[in-house]
Amino acid sequence: MNSREIHLKRRPNGVPTAADFELATVPVPSPKPGEMLVRNVFMSVDPYMRGRMVERESYVPPFRLGAALEGGAVAQVVESNGGPFPVGTYITHMAGWREYAVIGGTGVMPIDPKAPLSAYLGVLGMPGMTAYAGLLKHGQPKEGETVFVSAAAGAVGSLVCQIARIKGCKVIGTAGSDDKVRYLLDEVGCDHALNYKTAGDLTKAISAKLPGGVDIYFENVGGAHLVAALNVMRPFGRIAVCGMIDQYNATTMPEGPGNIVQVIPKRLNIRGFIVSDHYDMLPAFMTDMSQWIAEGRIKWRETVYEGIESATDAFVGLFQGENLGKAVVRLGPDKL
Numbered sequence: 001m002n003s004r005e006i007h008l009k010r011r012p013n014g015v016p017t018a019a020d021f022e023l024a025t026v027p028v029p030s031p032k033p034g035e036m037l038v039r040n041v042f043m044s045v046d047p048y049m050r051g052r053m054v055e056r057e058s059y060v061p062p063f064r065l066g067a068a069l070e071g072g073a074v075a076q077v078v079e080s081n082g083g084p085f086p087v088g089t090y091i092t093h094m095a096g097w098r099e100y101a102v103i104g105g106t107g108v109m110p111i112d113p114k115a116p117l118s119a120y121l122g123v124l125g126m127p128g129m130t131a132y133a134g135l136l137k138h139g140q141p142k143e144g145e146t147v148f149v150s151a152a153a154g155a156v157g158s159l160v161c162q163i164a165r166i167k168g169c170k171v172i173g174t175a176g177s178d179d180k181v182r183y184l185l186d187e188v189g190c191d192h193a194l195n196y197k198t199a200g201d202l203t204k205a206i207s208a209k210l211p212g213g214v215d216i217y218f219e220n221v222g223g224a225h226l227v228a229a230l231n232v233m234r235p236f237g238r239i240a241v242c243g244m245i246d247q248y249n250a251t252t253m254p255e256g257p258g259n260i261v262q263v264i265p266k267r268l269n270i271r272g273f274i275v276s277d278h279y280d281m282l283p284a285f286m287t288d289m290s291q292w293i294a295e296g297r298i299k300w301r302e303t304v305y306e307g308i309e310s311a312t313d314a315f316v317g318l319f320q321g322e323n324l325g326k327a328v329v330r331l332g333p334d335k336l
């Protein structure tokens, strides 16, 4: 049997293009003792994968050239050679970017197939956990506070906004289109939303909506967003630095925010984090998020791309704002 998978052909320079990737057809090996053959149903594309395309030391090793990319996926076990889960089990694992994979038990978790399978790559998966841990641990939201979220219509941002609302905060979100702004106001429940591409000076635009300033900034973007956040933060504010997608394709090091000095008089706490630092919060996250979903207090959207051949478009689309909510690629039917 053959499987199709996406290889990294060369390391992207700037925004990745189709020429950086290759769709390869490869034979699927038989599972060795302790292994399983799994059929991927959905795979995730995430902004952090851009960092793994660069040859450098980081918290995860770089992707290898000429080899399949890796990333979160939801799969069904189709053959087991004494592997950890029986045939038919739905799991999440890290051998995405391919139709079939032979895996052991490392990084594999069984899932409840009663929830939509793709949700385990978004609201019930890594982005949901990122929003939950980042906001609650590093934002420390208190009732009545104000929260500013960038990339607010994306996978992580849309959940941060809703969790902040659940915690009794007032929320302002930014996104890159008027449709996304409407989504933030009408579905996500933001108190205010701005299209950062047309809002003009972000500091003025945020201050016009929240004259009293912002207690928490959930940072997904960097650049002009961080400059504006530093300007509008209230004393003793917290900045939870989740990502800086504005820099991921930069070919030269951007200038630092000229107003960083504001951390001193405002006594700001700026804290970067990686979701995997907080796996101790996973049980609480699953309990709270499942309850909020059941109560209708958390809603989510997905942008679904069809077929392995669309995976690179899905990935590159993240940097062009093409996704609303979580971007996923469907690789096969839920059930065979």
Ligand SMILES: NC(=O)c1ccc[n+]([C@@H]2O[C@H](COP(=O)([O-])OP(=O)(O)OC[C@H]3O[C@@H](n4cnc5c(N)ncnc54)[C@H](OP(=O)(O)O)[C@@H]3O)[C@@H](O)[C@H]2O)c1
Binding pocket: 046, 047, 048, 126, 127, 130, 151, 152, 153, 154, 155, 156, 157, 174, 175, 176, 177, 180, 220, 221, 241, 242, 243, 244, 245, 246, 247, 273, 274, 275, 276, 318, 319, 320, 321, 322, 323, 324, 325, 326, 327
């Ligand atoms: N620290 C961690 O453990 C961790 C875990 C997961 C994610 N993250 C980070 O969290 C952030 C959001 O990730 P996600 O998975 O939820 O992605 P996402 O928000 O679903 O997708 C990325 C979005 O970023 C916006 N964007 C892209 N380039 C931009 C730019 N130059 N300036 C402003 N906005 C831009 C686009 O929306 P617009 O249309 O609004 O521009 C795009 O839809 C990323 O920075 C990611 O690296 C960190």
